Amino acid sequence: MRRFPPDEEILVDTLRSAVRGPVLLPGDPGFDAARRPWNLAVEQPVAAVVEAADADDVAALVRHARSAGLSVSAQPNGHGATGRAAGTILLRTGRLDTLEIDPAARRARVGAGVPSGRVQAAAAPHGLTGLPGSSPVVSVAGVALGGGLSWFGRAHGWVADAVTAFDIVDAEGQRRHVTAGSDPELFWALRGGGGDFAVATALELALHPAPRLFGGRVLWAGGHAPEVMDAFRRITAGAPDELTVWLDLLHFPGADPMVAVDATYLGGEDAARDLLAPLDRLAPPLSDSRRVMAVSELGGITAEPTDPGPGLSRAELLTELDDAAAKSLLADPIAPLLSVQLRHLGGAFTRPSDTPQGPLTEPYALYMFGIPADPATAAAVAGRQRALAESLPVSGRKPLTFLNPDESAADAFGPAALERLRAVKRRYDPNGVFRSNVPVGG
Incomplete structure (x- = not known):
């Protein structure tokens, strides 16, 4: 554990008089558990952990950090951590859990600590949906600040595209309400540029109609991967924007390889089954969970872990999925990887987007994951x-929320967007009060 100079230790210790929420310092019981990110393979040797009681507590913390010459790293529960929070005050925003649904206006007000699954559960009874990703436990604010890929992105674009306002604490420790009209440059940067410019305490976002939803997973033995890949390519070649299909190559410890297709369709069952008919002409699957479902049940499709664990990931965006790319994906076993996921993009992702990412023109995203059980395995x-990755036609850029600790903002944004983000950082946080998982300076 890092030892701090005496004067810095005094400044950190005075946090307890500056905020009302719990403060944990190095050596305190529970400190090591509190500072850990979701990915336990990432180290976060932070100066302190503060669990803010509310937005006023966030403002008090930022003012204290600014006066002490310290930096603040905000993480609801540590998804997306890269290790760049070292030496900062780690701000946990899980208690900022406001959630208000306005069904008539199709709007939601979401606190920084609210997970996606809770928004879905609140919106579902009104026939509405947010833009959820594959996991129900990831915070909506964290995903939106990073742009955000969603099950329904083909129909509605980036998660950030749905955000209409932010409540923030700025680098002066002042609470502010930011919209495209009140502060267009800061609003632009917050909608997908990461958490390097302010602490978002809440956001307002548009909800979308979802009166009907069909979805689920079909799973086969790994030996059927070539024909499953062919069916996946046929389905995605002509898929309407309401249909999202992902292909997963899976190899879990102690089990034989498997291949899965995950799908959601914003519409009725009959139309969905017609669109997915190529899957039904394949060999009988090991399981098929496709059914009419509520938007609050989306997290069960991929059944991702809901508890922290170690992992090594790498993502790429593919410029095409031709015969050569498909062959490369299936040429060898994926081991020692646990999963290789191929997400169909396109649709609304390709349309104009006033966000740092802009339109996402690559048709597929690839996400590769393994567990670093020991240095050799890592x-x-x-x-x-x-x-x-080297065997595939990749574009060279990656979604911000998919970056790993070895990658930087330059891997997510084009040169012009990155320079614009840096200009916003210089204007709104010249002293570096905030340090995000992926700082725009590097």
Whole structure:
């Protein structure tokens, strides 16, 4: 554990008089558990952990950090952590849990600590949906600040595109309401540029109609991967924007390889089954969970872990999925990786977007994941990810929320957008009070 100079230790210790929420310092019981991110393979040797009681507590913390020459890193529960929070005050925003649904206006007001699954559960009875990702436990604010890929992105674009306002605490420790009209540059940066410009305490976002939803997973033995890949390519070649289909190559410890197709359709069952008919002409699956479902049940499709654990990931955006790319994906076993996921993009992602990412024109996203059980395994996982990426037609940029600790903002944004983000950082946080998971300066 890092030891701080005496004067810095005094400044950190005075946090307890500055905020009302719990403060944990190095050596305190529970400190090590509180500072850990979601990905337990990432180290966060922070100066302190503060669990803000409310937005006023966030403002008090920021004022204290500014006066003490310290930096603040905000994380609701540590998804997306990269290790760049070292030496900062780690701000947990889980208690900022306001959630208000306005069904008539199709709007939601969402606190920084609210997970996606809770928004979905509140919106579902009104026939509405947010833009949820694959996991129900990730915070809506964290996803939106990073742009955000959603099950319904093909129909509605980036998660950030749905945000209409932010409540923030700025680098002066002042609470502000930011919209495109009140502060267009800061609003632009917050909608997908990361958390490097302010602490978002809440956001307002548009909800979308979802009176009907069909979805689920079809799972086969891994030997059927070639024909499943062919069906996936046929389905995605002509898919309407309401249909989202992902392909997963899976190899869990102690089990045989498997291949899955995950799908959601914003519409009725008959139309969905017609669009997915190529899957029904394949070999009988091991399981098929497709059914009419509520938007609050989306997290069960991929059944991602809801507890922290170690992992090594790498993402790429593919410029095409031609015969050569499909062959490369299936040429060798994915081991020691646990999963290789291929997400169909396109649709609304390709349309104009006034966000740092802009339109997402690559038709597929690739996400590769493995567990670094020991140094040798970690090296093997990284090597397999690298070899697979080098065999595919990748564009060179990646979604911000998919970056790993070895990557930077330059991997997510084009040169012009990155320079614009840096200009916003210089204007609104010249002293570096805030340090995000992926700082725009590097």
